[in-house]
Amino acid sequence: MKRIGILLAGLVFLMAACRATPEGPKVLTVMTHDSFAVSESVVAFFETENNVDVQFLEVGDTGTAVNKAALSKGNPLADVFYGVDNTFLSRALEEDIFEAYRSPVLEEIDPVFILDHSYRALPVDFGDVCLNYQISYFVENDLPAPDSLEDLIHPDYKDLLTVQNPATSSPGLAFLMTTVGYYGEDGYLGYWEELVANGVNIVNDWETAYYSAFSQAGGTDPIVVSYGSSPPFEVLFAEEPLDDAPTAAVTSPGTCFRQIEFVGILNGTSNRELAEKWVDYMLSPAFQEDIPLNMYVFPVNDNAVLEETFQKYLEVPEITADISPDMIAGNREKWINDWTETVLR
Amino acid sequence: MKTSSRLLKSSNLLLWILPLVFLGIFFFFPLAKITQLSFARAEGGFLAGLWNALNTPTVRKVVGFTFKQAFLSTILTLAVGLPGAYLFGKFQFRGKKILRALTGVPFVMPTLVVAAGFYALLGPNGWVNEILMRIFQLETPPIQFVNSFAAILTAHVFYNTTIILRIVGDYWSRLDPRMEQAARVLGANRWKTLREITLPLLLPAIAASSLLVFIFDFTSFGVVLVLGGPLFSTLEVEIYYQTISLFNLPLAATLSLLQIGFTLILTIAYTSLIGRINQPVELSSREKSQQPLISTRSKILAGLMIVFLLVFLISPLASLGLKSFSGSGLGSPPTLSFYRALGENPRESLFYVPPTTALGVSLGYGLITVVLALALGLPAAWALAKKNLTLMDKILDPVLMLPLGTSAVTLGLGFLVALDTPPLDLRTSPLLVPIAHTLVAFPFVVRSLTPALASIQPKLRQAAAVLGASPRRITREIDLPLIGRAMLVAATFAFTISIGEFGASSLITRPEYPTVPIVIYRLLSRPGALNYGQAMALSTILMITTLVGMLIMEFFRVGDVGEF
Numbered sequence: 013m014k015r016i017g018i019l020l021a022g023l024v025f026l027m028a029a030c031r032a033t034p035e036g037p038k039v040l041t042v043m044t045h046d047s048f049a050v051s052e053s054v055v056a057f058f059e060t061e062n063n064v065d066v067q068f069l070e071v072g073d074t075g076t077a078v079n080k081a082a083l084s085k086g087n088p089l090a091d092v093f094y095g096v097d098n099t100f101l102s103r104a105l106e107e108d109i110f111e112a113y114r115s116p117v118l119e120e121i122d123p124v125f126i127l128d129h130s131y132r133a134l135p136v137d138f139g140d141v142c143l144n145y146q147i148s149y150f151v152e153n154d155l156p157a158p159d160s161l162e163d164l165i166h167p168d169y170k171d172l173l174t175v176q177n178p179a180t181s182s183p184g185l186a187f188l189m190t191t192v193g194y195y196g197e198d199g200y201l202g203y204w205e206e207l208v209a210n211g212v213n214i215v216n217d218w219e220t221a222y223y224s225a226f227s228q229a230g231g232t233d234p235i236v237v238s239y240g241s242s243p244p245f246e247v248l249f250a251e252e253p254l255d256d257a258p259t260a261a262v263t264s265p266g267t268c269f270r271q272i273e274f275v276g277i278l279n280g281t282s283n284r285e286l287a288e289k290w291v292d293y294m295l296s297p298a299f300q301e302d303i304p305l306n307m308y309v310f311p312v313n314d315n316a317v318l319e320e321t322f323q324k325y326l327e328v329p330e331i332t333a334d335i336s337p338d339m340i341a342g343n344r345e346k347w348i349n350d351w352t353e354t355v356l357r
Numbered sequence: 358m359k360t361s362s363r364l365l366k367s368s369n370l371l372l373w374i375l376p377l378v379f380l381g382i383f384f385f386f387p388l389a390k391i392t393q394l395s396f397a398r399a400e401g402g403f404l405a406g407l408w409n410a411l412n413t414p415t416v417r418k419v420v421g422f423t424f425k426q427a428f429l430s431t432i433l434t435l436a437v438g439l440p441g442a443y444l445f446g447k448f449q450f451r452g453k454k455i456l457r458a459l460t461g462v463p464f465v466m467p468t469l470v471v472a473a474g475f476y477a478l479l480g481p482n483g484w485v486n487e488i489l490m491r492i493f494q495l496e497t498p499p500i501q502f503v504n505s506f507a508a509i510l511t512a513h514v515f516y517n518t519t520i521i522l523r524i525v526g527d528y529w530s531r532l533d534p535r536m537e538q539a540a541r542v543l544g545a546n547r548w549k550t551l552r553e554i555t556l557p558l559l560l561p562a563i564a565a566s567s568l569l570v571f572i573f574d575f576t577s578f579g580v581v582l583v584l585g586g587p588l589f590s591t592l593e594v595e596i597y598y599q600t601i602s603l604f605n606l607p608l609a610a611t612l613s614l615l616q617i618g619f620t621l622i623l624t625i626a627y628t629s630l631i632g633r634i635n636q637p638v639e640l641s642s643r644e645k646s647q648q649p650l651i652s653t654r655s656k657i658l659a660g661l662m663i664v665f666l667l668v669f670l671i672s673p674l675a676s677l678g679l680k681s682f683s684g685s686g687l688g689s690p691p692t693l694s695f696y697r698a699l700g701e702n703p704r705e706s707l708f709y710v711p712p713t714t715a716l717g718v719s720l721g722y723g724l725i726t727v728v729l730a731l732a733l734g735l736p737a738a739w740a741l742a743k744k745n746l747t748l749m750d751k752i753l754d755p756v757l758m759l760p761l762g763t764s765a766v767t768l769g770l771g772f773l774v775a776l777d778t779p780p781l782d783l784r785t786s787p788l789l790v791p792i793a794h795t796l797v798a799f800p801f802v803v804r805s806l807t808p809a810l811a812s813i814q815p816k817l818r819q820a821a822a823v824l825g826a827s828p829r830r831i832t833r834e835i836d837l838p839l840i841g842r843a844m845l846v847a848a849t850f851a852f853t854i855s856i857g858e859f860g861a862s863s864l865i866t867r868p869e870y871p872t873v874p875i876v877i878y879r880l881l882s883r884p885g886a887l888n889y890g891q892a893m894a895l896s897t898i899l900m901i902t903t904l905v906g907m908l909i910m911e912f913f914r915v916g917d918v919g920e921f
Contacts, residue, residue, distance in 0.1 A: 041785075046863060046875075047882060052707045068708075069785055070868045072769075075601035082604075083394070083774050089784055103604055177587040179598055215504065216582045219469055219881050223889055224476040224503075232481045242884040249885025251694060305704050308883065345603050356587055 102341030110276030193333030387771030438521025446529025465857030468579030474673030504586030620762025734802030742810030793861035
């Protein structure tokens with residue numbers, strides 16, 4: 013019994029020791045998805061400036077992170093949540109996980125990115141889901157590179173395309189919504205029937221599509237659904253330095269879907285003041301310029317300057333699929349179900 | 358006499374306290390809380406939800422498929438595992454330890470990595486298809502492996518054969534060969550001996566390992582998703598989709614409870630079966646039960662089996678190893694550039710960790726899991742190994758298996774909503790990871806230990822008691838040495854489960870301290886040949902570390918026992 017008593021006393025002491033940090037810097041906790049990354053110096057700058065210790069929590073993929081924020085509402089895991097995108101924005105707003113904050117830095121941001129006019133979710137970055145193709149395949153086979161969604165159902169492009177299942181993959185869902193935006197709710201299923209007839213290959217996840225099915229990595233299909241930013245990353249993360257990107261993205265009007273990611277202050281935080289400062293910081297050029305090389309997406313702040321590789325190899329589509337977060341929230345299940353019925357049965 | 362039987366009962370209660378408190382806090386409480394919260398979001402509650410769900414054709418199809426693939430996978434795993442267990446259990450041959458360690462490596466590999474290995478071998482552009490196309494002058498690849506039912510079955514056998522090999526193989530090696538010899542002397546032929554003597558004696562181990570394999574396949578997620586492709590869906594996949602993609606928590610909770618219910622029914626069936634067949638058998642030393650391969654026939658058969666195991670279990674992994682050294686383009690010289698890149702952090706990312714740190718984190722979690730799972734599993738197995746089970750034992754036995762049958766997504770959200778108030782605000786604690794691993798490892802530990810404990814002859818314990826040994830001394834000097842080998846099997850399982858686990862580890866990570874599988878997934882989720890190459894390199898490091906770990910366990914014998 014005595015031993016247990018000592019053990020308990022020790023535990024209590026340990027717990028007290030963990031919590032009692034009255035003199036040290038304050039802690040700001042940022043909850044995010046598992047693709048989050050940032051440079052050490054960028055965070056260190058904020059920490060010294062505000063005498064704060066910033067801790068990050070990765071809580072799963074985007075959908076999982078939003079669910080966790082919703083389920084811990086009122087007793088939040090963190091002070092700030094970064095990473096909800098426009099395909100999950102309605103869920104986040106409906107579940108009321110954020111407190112409103114109209115950051116002054118929003119002035120520097122193109123208003124097209126501001127989708128929530130109650131200022132609970134503020135835009136941080138964007139990335140486009142676009143068709144990618146292996147350039148050499150089309151040169152060698154004397155075939156023009158694909159340039160539109162129509163090309164994909166042309167017999168010349170039979171058996172060349174891999175896409176992801178919209179039920180299990182976020183780029184897959186993005187591509188489905190691209191077709192909804194392009195052909196309309198009445199026409200997209202007909203388009204998919206033709207894609208199936210033209211031998212579209214469907215896999216469940218981006219990793220398998222890009223690294224196993226795409227011919228650039230040793231697969232058989234020279235066209236794949238990926239990101240507009242993938243070609244510059246093929247240069248930046250080539251095994252040996254490259255002069256030219258081996259792949260390219262199709263960016264014709266309406267062929268890409270834009271994913272925008274947002275940050276917000278979690279409802280019930282006890283650190284509101286610091287949280288506001290962090291949000292301001294994420295929207296400011298110092299943080300924004302760090303985003304592309306760490307997270308493969310692009311800043312929304314007009315004053316953020318892109319690195320040279322991106323200026324050279326990145327193609328940003330002018331016009332992307334026009335689907336609002338409310339439409340996505342209202343139709344996600346129906347579109348996926350109808351797609352499943354048409355394509356997989 | 359009366360006092361002693363009451364004492365026995367209360368000591369049984371004591372045995373159960375630790376496991377039950379642990380399960381109560383980290384399993385039942387979170388599960389109850391998330392279920393309650395989910396149903397609060399819908400009208401009607403569980404029964405109405407269940408009725409609606411079962412009346413949906415999609416759900417019925419998913420349930421049917423989940424059973425079908427788990428059943429076939431288990432049969433196939435037994436078909437591969439039992440001959441292997443025979444080889445490992447009954448024979449001594451050179452390289453046996455290395456072979457056994459190798460067969461355990463698949464168990465820890467992340468699904469995406471294994472899928473990449475299968476693609477490299479059997480994909481449309483894989484080596485096998487390339488060779489066949491060249492030999493037979495074919496236009497299209499003859500083998501359609503990826504996105505097929507066969508791929509799911511193959512991957513399940515690939516992952517789980519080691520479970521049969523270890524549990525049955527270990528048990529087989531302790532069977533007294535004299536029974537079989539007696540049968541042979543009395544004129545039974547080889548098959549009759551196998552059918553009427555050996556198999557019945559092995560049944561407890563076969564049943565225990567099959568149950569584990571079945572539940573693993575039944576709750577399969579990654580394999581079905583990545584190798585099966587979009588045409589196939591198990592309950593676990595459907596729960597993930599309903600929870601994450603659609604946020605339909607009531608339906609997700611219904612499906613989760615359905616999955617748990619099936620697990621419970623299966624385990625109850627198993628328990629009642631095992632209650633009839635578990636009996637003390639004469640244990641013998643391995644020296645007596647294992648023989649060298651002497652006859653040409655046995656040498657050839659063993660050789661074939663070894664080659665098969667190597668080709669089947671090792672070649673997908675070896676193809677990854679090759680990829681980690683090969684540059685872009687065919688025929689380019691082997692390179693170490695991917696391994697070098699693992700040690701570099703050119704973007705000065707805050708979350709960059711060198712591979713050694715990730716390995717350290719993985720090994721640390723692994724060790725905590727081993728200690729926790731053994732500390733909880735040993736008393737539970739002890740209680741279950743008694744000849745006369747009390748009602749409480751019979752009820753608790755199936756309950757122990759439930760964490761294995763529970764959806765990782767559901768349990769993850771359960772942790773979040775249940776463990777949220779001090780002193781149990783563990784939501785952001787790194788301890789949650791080994792705790793989640795322990796929940797999975799715990800049933801393995803119990804299943805590996807129970808047959809060994811149950812087989813201890815009461816005679817030995819009685820003799821010791823008559824000679825004046827205290828119960829504690831009997832435990833220390835009879836029971837513990839006798840189950841040393843089974844403890845090792847249990848510890849190996851706990852360790853490998855923890856090292857390879859991904860779902861629970863990714864629930865909540867402090868990005869500064871990722872496990873190896875998490876770093877591999879991070880690398881794989883980025884475009885660029887260098888990132889992919891690094892993922893292959895780190896996977897190779899994971900394989901080699903696991904192999905070394907298993908070899909150390911092979912050689913490290915806690916008073917190997919039976920040798921008396």
